[in-house]
Amino acid sequence: MRLFLFDVDGTLVTARGAGREALARALAETYGTAGTIERYDFRGKTDPRAVLDLMTEAGLPPDAIHARLEACFAAYVRELERLLADGARIALMPGVADLVRVLAGRADALVGLLTGNIEAGARVKLRPTGLLPLFRVGAYGSDDGDRRRLPPIARARARAASGHEFPPERVTIIGDTPLDVDCARACGAVAVAVATGQHAAAELAAHAPDLLFEDFADVAGTVARLTGDG
Numbered sequence: 516m517r518l519f520l521f522d523v524d525g526t527l528v529t530a531r532g533a534g535r536e537a538l539a540r541a542l543a544e545t546y547g548t549a550g551t552i553e554r555y556d557f558r559g560k561t562d563p564r565a566v567l568d569l570m571t572e573a574g575l576p577p578d579a580i581h582a583r584l585e586a587c588f589a590a591y592v593r594e595l596e597r598l599l600a601d602g603a604r605i606a607l608m609p610g611v612a613d614l615v616r617v618l619a620g621r622a623d624a625l626v627g628l629l630t631g632n633i634e635a636g637a638r639v640k641l642r643p644t645g646l647l648p649l650f651r652v653g654a655y656g657s658d659d660g661d662r663r664r665l666p667p668i669a670r671a672r673a674r675a676a677s678g679h680e681f682p683p684e685r686v687t688i689i690g691d692t693p694l695d696v697d698c699a700r701a702c703g704a705v706a707v708a709v710a711t712g713q714h715a716a717a718e719l720a721a722h723a724p725d726l727l728f729e730d731f732a733d734v735a736g737t738v739a740r741l742t743g744d745g
């Protein structure tokens with residue numbers, strides 16, 4: 516059995532800026548400022564990390580940030596649901612819907628999510644795709660603000676859901692940023708990078724992922740490389 520863990524933004528879908536817009540409104544409502552969110556680099560960051568970075572930079576003390584974090588994320592999810600209500604801003608990356616379906620249909624694979632999104636936010640972004648039921652497990656920004664701590668959480672949940680053990684070498688982490696590669700390296704998982712987000716393939720190659728894809732448009736070829744078949 517192999518566990519395949521997919522990142523969300525830039526890997527499965529793009530929400531065309533809806534996440535930034537929703538968080539900006541939630542921060543302003545909760546803390547009275549959205550800080551420098553318009554130029555914040557969200558790529559590969561967890562949601563809690565983004566809030567802590569932005570509000571610390573805006574001069575708020577840590578206690579004040581943490582005390583209102585739950586309220587901030589409640590407002591964020593409400594705004595995200597409003598912006599994505601008709602699903603029109605959500606676009607799937609090339610090939611990923613079929614890739615997830617094929618992997619989820621294999622007897623030797625378990626498919627899940629590993630994302631910096633808080634769980635409720637990931638669900639709102641993925642709901643329009645119809646793929647949510649195929650992700651049997653997940654580890655989210657709401658579990659830990661440090662992405663490197665998410666793989667053990669996903670592995671424990673995968674074991675509970677399937678009864679199978681997933682040692683690090685049987686875990687594949689798929690994402691669109693150097694921080695996804697770093698996350699896989701930190702836990703000994705196979706690192707797969709895909710250039711469908713905002714990092715070009717050459718930029719990702721510099722971080723030496725085990726496998727690098729421009730996109731997943733060639734589904735059969737991608738499955739063969741990811742599973743070692745063929």
Ligand SMILES: [Mg+2]
Binds near residue numbers: 524558559692712
């Ligand atoms: Mg991403």
